[in-house]
Amino acid sequence: ADTVKIGYVSPQTGPLAPFGEADKWVIEQMKTAFKDGIVIGGKKHVVQIVLKDSQSNPNRAGDVANDLILKDKVALILTAGTPETANPVSDACELNEVPCISSVVPWQPWFFGRKGHPATGFNWTYHMFWGLEDVITSFTNGWMAVATNKKVGALFPNDGDGNAWGDKELGFPKPLSGMGFSLTDTGRFQNGTQDFSAQIAAFKKDGVEIVTGVVIPPDAKTFLTQARQQGFKPKVITLGKALLFPGAIEALGDLGDGLSTEVWWSPSHPFTSSITRQSAKDLSEAYETTTKKQWTQPIGFTHALFEVACDALKRSKSLKPGDVRDAVASAKLGTVVGDVAWGGKGPFKNVSKTPLVLGQWGKGKKYKYELTIVNNVSAPRIPLGGTLRLL
Amino acid sequence: MNPSYKVVRSIQGGQALLAVGLALVGLAVSLPWWGESSWMREFVEIACYFIFAMMWNLMAGYGGMVSIGQQAFFGLGGYAMLVLGNFLGINPFVAVLLGALAAGLIAIPVSRIAFRLQGGYFAIGTWVIAEVFRLTIANIPAVGGGSGTSLTALRGIEKATRESVTYWMALACVVASIGLVYFFLRSKQGLALLAIRDNEVAARSQGVAVGRMKLAVYAVAAFGAGLAGGLYFVGNLRISPDAAFSVNWTAFAIFMVVIGGIGRIEGPLVGALVFWALNKFFSDYGTWYLIGLGLLAIVMTIYFKQGLWGYAQQRWGWTLFPTARRLVLNTTLATGLTPVQPAGPSIDGMPSATVNSGDPFQDGPNPSSRYAQ
Amino acid sequence: METLLQGLLLGGLYGLFALGLSLMFGVMRLTNTAHGDFIILGSFSTLALVGAGLSPVMAMLVTLPLAWIVGYALQRYVLNGTLGKDPLPSLVVTFGLSIVTQNLLLELFSADPRSIETNGLNALGWSITPDLSVGVLPMIILALAIATTAGLQWLFNHTALGRSFRAVSDDREIAELMGLNARKVYAMATALAFVLVALAGALQGMRTTVAPSDGPLLLLFAFEAVIIGGMGSFWGTLAGALLLGVTQQVGFRFDPGWGIWGGHLMFLAVLVLRPQGLFPKTRG
Amino acid sequence: MPLLALHSVSKSYGALKVTDSISLSVQKGETLGILGPNGAGKTTLFNLISGDASVNAGRVEYNGEDVTALPPHLRCRRGMGRSYQVPQPFGNMSVFENLVTAACFGGGQTERAAWDTAVQVLDQTGLMPQANKPAGSLTLLNRKRLELARALATGPQLLLLDEIAGGLTEHEAHELVEELQRIKASGVTMIWIEHVVHALLSVADRLFVINFGQKLAEGKPHDVMNDPEVQRVYMGMEV
């Protein structure tokens, strides 16, 4: 029978490895789901999924994407997990004229980080995730619910996310000052920085009570331990990226309790898979049963990427890149992370948005730390689990 | 007064070799019409490695300057190309050349710092310099800072055109870099460079401007590295400081040169072929592949210093790019210096001089051994 | 004030990085481009032992003698063959070792950054004044750096081993004539350097996170400290390291993105203005 | 005007004063012989003249120009040719190429002209049979010959020769002397350091004796050799 190959690129190793941790499991699940093949253009095709590791390294991500396109000759590439992987993969697809669906990057760093032009957009690359506007709304709403001096200290590194979050126009600074928060941003630092005393000193000096940012997990640990060493105790710590994962929280020991972060997917999200018909809760429980590990947020999105891919391939006239691309572009699908459809105005020609809420880590029953949703202003469909506590 | 003589600078079968070479180039030029686009991409990539290695060889193998910081110029070439293309709207392919030029020019002030150090210190010092460039670029938001940016200048150009132009350009650069190094080494300046490598003190006392020569070689090597960089990123569309200024570029160059044989033009050529083959068959082994490369470089350096081509040259006297000057006297006396061999036709039509006169000269053994350059 | 203090604490760690490099430079004129990777190797071996259930101190006690053996064997069987007037062989070989070490660690431990569990020691702070508090672990590191420097300097100046280090470094041929086996002396020097490297690595792993690809940056810091300090004296190396730490810290204050850049720039400035280093050897 | 004039030049290595305020001048066409015990500072004096070492004090004038601060390669291009006591060949290049290099850069010739010069010098110095051998493979004697040949190939006005006769057989020494006499007759000025005294005496117009970096004696060869101090210090024989 004919074969259709789907490429998948994510960080399996390196500082961003937690983003790719669940991929192997999801892919196994997909192999079962696709074991009978899918019909494309009237012909049955065996599905083969090729997984490549970007090692959290943008250069490597581009290289493996090129390999997938030129050597493996995949029909479609899926990619997820921070701009460091998704952007170069998307660029390689755009360059080589192969369709690509990406996720787990706020859409601004994905679109503007790749120098996308809102008027023309991209021809081959499509993206599904939330945007900075959502994360700003969720974070600030959460902070306004507790008593603080509204002094915020920011940790924005010199990478795709950090540059977007900290951007004067697109990022945090403008809306924050609009809402009466003052922002201490000491500047972009290198990922893997071993010493945060400069930032800590600046935060202490400005009397910062809220710390936010988007840092990689090891840097969060370095920052938090050094803050403790140097006697800096903010009331709220809401970090993107670093605090998404239970493993990272556990590694922090006692420092982990009460930290908050953005939540893009959880078992309580009210959506179901178009392939397996599992609800979000079923999906996470299935993961926990097989792997004996606590659920993580990327599970939903990895799963959803395959949902969109499967749907598009089924609707595609042939395996010609142009046909597959057209099928992707015309997707209208309810997935386990919400509804996916492209074709809005400006950047939204290539971007489909999914909902976002705020969560907080606390001592759990089943696991050492569990995530509770504490603010849902920007996505009221997602049920609340509690309210934000101070540290 | 002078015995009549001839200076032979070619090898036997040179013309045949030249013909084979030209045929290969011709074949390569036509590749876009019959080959697959993945082949072109592969060639461009290996061409970048090769040009980079060739320049590293010129600098370390001939000039005695062992640098681990050549990625500075690779990255600068790439970024200069990007800035010229993205912001100034210059055709990216033209921008590649201009970027290389920029890298070469920047090398001149940089050399003032780097030349303060010698030997191993020079090596690591140049690495620090490369890091300074990396961090500087990473802190400039206009070029995307640490996350890098995409080359938008190429977006308007059709895929097939882009691919073949990039490919031809890489091919031209490969041929040009071989030609450049070859003719440079054959020239009077090449003689000076060899003299410096052998004995700096004596070279100075024979009137060779050692400092200027080293600077020239450093700048030319930077130009070549910049060229490789520009070319690489034109083929890749996306550039980031970590990729552009990665020490791996130099690591692979060192590997190729050491495997092929340092201080000979054939070295990087053979090294690049070996590297390409290893890469093709083993790169899927990922880290194990890299571990293997590292071990191979170590073993070669300790047990097999002259490299593959050096071995062939010693063993069988092979040379593809003759740069030596062999003196042949125009007499057929049995006791003569060198039997007037039917010296192979000159590979490139370099003049073989003949001066009249006819002194007999002293007896002597027959030194016909070729030797390493 | 706080910047200065934090800079000195950071410099203490760099000092530990640099001492081993300085030792190998000094005795063998060997530029070890794999130095940083060996530091990381030290971190990971301690880390693996802690992972296997040993306490951090026990793990270090196991790692240090192991490092001695590895260093000795490496010099004896690999690096000795590369010494000589031409710097190329030793550079290529150590560079090869760097790649091998990095990828081996990558294979064994993956690219994830990790840190060594110290049972909360790394979060302990010590408040000097109400607004000024420093980490206990960094203080310990600085103290160790100073102690190690003093120890090395003493070893070099006042023991038979130190005498043979200096002798082979001055004139290998004559030293052999005096009955020294230069290859063994070199091996001892590298072994000692490796102990320092392993110590530095373990402490680095406790203070912050380490990943297999961190090595080169550490090599550059160590190298800069050695050159800034000026060749030939360990106190100079430590001073260079402290200066580098303070400069970086000042740079971080100015803008976190430019801190390390500032350190590099200071190094280059020293190179241009005072190529012999700030505290060159003052003997006799 | 003398071709070369040293004005109280001094040089120390650490605490060791190797050249101690030496003044000397050499006229065009003259051959000056330099004698002195081992380690007296003869080679060092050459280094100061050729620019391989820089003076701590004093001045070097060449052709009326102050060349004290001039780097060696420019001094060479102004007409100073030098041979080294410890031969310094370009070991991986052939003898012929060694000479071509010297003629090209020291002599400022085009490559084509340099070939002519090289062939002529090869012929003149009897190195023709070795022309295509790598210089590194030569025997010591031939290396020393190459030193002379290379210095000649730069087309020197002033030739600095450091112990080129050591180890020659009687016959060879005789040939060398004849060769040097020919060079001298062609108008080249020479300074020659030599321990093989009888060879030196048959070419030198004047002798200059150094001991401990200082001038011990200077003058007509015959007078200098009969100087009791020179006999004692240099020949080491009690008179």
Added chain:
Amino acid sequence: MAALLQTHHLKAYYGDAQALFGIDFELNAGELVAIIGANGAGKSTFLKCLTGLVKAKAEAITWKGQPIGGMPPGKIVRQGLAMVPEGRRLFASLSVEENLLMGANAQRQGPWSLDRLYRLFPILNEKRHLPGTSLSGGQQQMVAIGRALMSNPEVLLCDELSLGLAPIVIREIYNAMPSITAEGMAVVIVEQDVSVARQVSQRLYCFQEGQVSLQGLSTDLSKEQISHAYFGV
């Protein structure tokens, strides 16, 4: 009885260049032998072969009948051969006393100790803590000799002892010779100064171009023979 130290057709090379072309030499216990010869004749190379610094065939050099050619220098010095190298070559970063102690590395028993050396060269005692290289040439030469003696050798090889030294210093050093050889130590000196060589030695070898051109009892050889062998005239 076989000689203490013998060479049989010893050849030596520096890379491709041959420096010694078959040297036959012998030395008996308690003897003082001088080697003379022009620059580059191979005298230093010969001594380096004896001490293992230049490689030689094993059988080419025998020590008490045992082949020692090509042994590492460290082993040879433990057998009892010590060398005072040409140009002194003190360790620049070691003090006078440390330089002397380096000699004791061979750990051979015998009469020589720091104390005894300081008695022989009292000036060194005064300067024991100064860096070796800050001494005058003559004093450095004393350190170099002392360093060799500290290994309590049976044979002392001295290369160009008087090189660069004032005549008065040379005399001082040669005056110390008898007290050095008194206990039966054999000595080989390489000396440019023919008259000194003849005065102090019992036997003489003259080297020319890597070969022995003349040998015999110092008192038997005439000035003419020597200058013929030396200069080739």
